[in-house]
Amino acid sequence: MHTDSGLSFEKRLIETLKAQPKGSALLQPFYNDPEIFDLDMERIHMRRWLCAGHASQASAPGAWFRFDVAGESLLIVRGTDHVLRALVNVCRHRGSRVCYEESGQSRRLVCPYHAWAYDLEGHLASARKSQDLDASELSLAQVHCRVVEGLVFVCFAENPPEFDHVDATLKQSLGRFGWGSARVAKKARYSVSANWKLATENYQECYHCRPAHPEFSQGHATEKPEEETVHLRRDARQRALDHGIEISEVYRWPGGGEQGFEGVACSNDALYEGCVTGSRDGSPLAPLMGDFSDYCGGFMTYADVGPASFFLAYPDHGVMYLFLPRGVQQTDMEIIWLVDEKAEEGVDYDPEELGWLWDVTSIADKRIIEQNQFGVNSRYYKPGPYTPMESTTQEFTEWYLEQLKP
Numbered sequence: 001m002h003t004d005s006g007l008s009f010e011k012r013l014i015e016t017l018k019a020q021p022k023g024s025a026l027l028q029p030f031y032n033d034p035e036i037f038d039l040d041m042e043r044i045h046m047r048r049w050l051c052a053g054h055a056s057q058a059s060a061p062g063a064w065f066r067f068d069v070a071g072e073s074l075l076i077v078r079g080t081d082h083v084l085r086a087l088v089n090v091c092r093h094r095g096s097r098v099c100y101e102e103s104g105q106s107r108r109l110v111c112p113y114h115a116w117a118y119d120l121e122g123h124l125a126s127a128r129k130s131q132d133l134d135a136s137e138l139s140l141a142q143v144h145c146r147v148v149e150g151l152v153f154v155c156f157a158e159n160p161p162e163f164d165h166v167d168a169t170l171k172q173s174l175g176r177f178g179w180g181s182a183r184v185a186k187k188a189r190y191s192v193s194a195n196w197k198l199a200t201e202n203y204q205e206c207y208h209c210r211p212a213h214p215e216f217s218q219g220h221a222t223e224k225p226e227e228e229t230v231h232l233r234r235d236a237r238q239r240a241l242d243h244g245i246e247i248s249e250v251y252r253w254p255g256g257g258e259q260g261f262e263g264v265a266c267s268n269d270a271l272y273e274g275c276v277t278g279s280r281d282g283s284p285l286a287p288l289m290g291d292f293s294d295y296c297g298g299f300m301t302y303a304d305v306g307p308a309s310f311f312l313a314y315p316d317h318g319v320m321y322l323f324l325p326r327g328v329q330q331t332d333m334e335i336i337w338l339v340d341e342k343a344e345e346g347v348d349y350d351p352e353e354l355g356w357l358w359d360v361t362s363i364a365d366k367r368i369i370e371q372n373q374f375g376v377n378s379r380y381y382k383p384g385p386y387t388p389m390e391s392t393t394q395e396f397t398e399w400y401l402e403q404l405k406p
Ligand code: FES
Pocket: 091, 092, 093, 094, 095, 096, 111, 112, 113, 114, 115, 116
């Protein structure tokens, strides 16, 4: 930090916020100060809705998967009543993690330490060799959990931000893709040695797409500035309309903030001619999903929820992009690929081909984001100006700075 390290954190923070130049990338401490990272987690990740995964990852009663973020661990468990719950993965005996594995299927959740057992709703069902315990006081803690179009959202806040507009907007924009009954075809995790904001900032601009993502740039109009692709987007909307799909450019909820990082933002975008989906050569990858009976001439839908959960919907597959902060300079990007529930691996799709585009793209992103962090850590780093193609990133960093204000 440039400031006197003898100052209290609050004073240093206020000084750094004051020193932040307008219209430029963030100052170094926002990317490498551990105390600012802790504040990020408290003010943002612990307060917002975060996507934890897809409902098909726990489809039958007793099925569960773990979701770790910001130093916390949740178990997304399907109860005997078929409801998904987000139970906190911290034993009510002496605090061990109850489930170490990433996913499982069990009648009860048994803590490996002293074998206290919880039912699928998180109630304490048995505690070995102990009497006079009030089991009703010893249930696993629970956080808010909502499912929309198969996407499982959790929120740690006691009073979470309103979710109904996220629900309505995602139904409107993603409903036609049939994600509610889709299944996971592939998962991958990219561990990135960089602050979570460098990773999400990178996701939110396509200024870097031309130099960094030749594979993506072959098919996706987002690689060019909006004014150069107005006709493409108009044509894509018309083609979709011709197929009975009404596409307005962007669905936004006026009361829920202008951008996805505040609530939800969805937009449809054009693919280049001859390209119908996000594949190596633009050709189909998997059976059509949801309401689609053809590719509608080549388009896709982007949906962003909160600051860390992003979705890409093509007519034949879906991509969930989750950014999971692990430490001040460590972030996991988790990608989940969705296909139609009836699609059969090896028959209807090849998982390698299905994942190819977003795998090469994420490997390239990992590299550029890590190199970005490396430079930002230099004593010579000075935030430079955002360009017009980075407007969403700029809006994100402005929104972020607001969240940190005392
Ligand atoms: S800490 Fe879980 S049973 Fe003891």
